[in-house]
Amino acid sequence: MGRRKHEANRETAEVKETLIEAAINLFAEKGFSSVTTKSIGERAGVNSAMIYYYFADKDAIFHQCLASLIDRISTTYHSKIENQESPAAIISSWLETHRTAPDNIVNLLKLMMDYSRSDVKNPMIDAQVERFYDIERSLIASAVPSGTAQDDLLLSRSDLAYFVSTHLDGIIARSILEKDYRIDEALDRLLAVFRKLSGSD
Numbered sequence: 001m002g003r004r005k006h007e008a009n010r011e012t013a014e015v016k017e018t019l020i021e022a023a024i025n026l027f028a029e030k031g032f033s034s035v036t037t038k039s040i041g042e043r044a045g046v047n048s049a050m051i052y053y054y055f056a057d058k059d060a061i062f063h064q065c066l067a068s069l070i071d072r073i074s075t076t077y078h079s080k081i082e083n084q085e086s087p088a089a090i091i092s093s094w095l096e097t098h099r100t101a102p103d104n105i106v107n108l109l110k111l112m113m114d115y116s117r118s119d120v121k122n123p124m125i126d127a128q129v130e131r132f133y134d135i136e137r138s139l140i141a142s143a144v145p146s147g148t149a150q151d152d153l154l155l156s157r158s159d160l161a162y163f164v165s166t167h168l169d170g171i172i173a174r175s176i177l178e179k180d181y182r183i184d185e186a187l188d189r190l191l192a193v194f195r196k197l198s199g200s201d
Helices: 002-030 037-044 048-054 058-081 087-100 102-117 123-142 157-177 183-198
Strands: none
Touching (some): 002 037, 002 048, 002 102, 037 048, 037 058, 058 087, 058 102, 087 102, 087 157, 087 183, 102 123, 102 157, 123 157, 157 183
16 A cells, blocks of 8 residues: 555656646746646646646746756755855856756746736745845855955955846846857956956955
């Protein structure tokens, strides 16, 4: 009995992951309003009627897509920083995450931008968007050397975190608009600016 239950749970998890992956790609390609649960089922190879066994509605799928992308990005970051806790390692690892795993970052930004333009307002989805930026701004703020006095900073830690976070969005958005845009160069320039503004240059 226990073994059968374990197998059933594993199968459920695999189907959910397949649906999430299909939904991420569809939402990124077509936008929230143009995607239906039926189209997600078709892309995933799952009977659309069965989707409601795994998710309450399309909002729930979208929410899970955001959560999954944020978790993937966070996992990539932690795999790069490992046990390094220096300010230089923190900011370098976060930017390196954007450099080496751009698909997850691009898809996350596409989904968040599309959601912000839609008429849909869902507290659970809003919380995921806020969660990502809380993680990002906290990381960036912690990358300011601890010995740097507030008076020595050209911007406060929170303002600097907001500036870098917004600039990162701009880099990713431009890479979506311009096929030949050099993300590497843009990230290198941003790192140089961060070091200058944070007093770690």
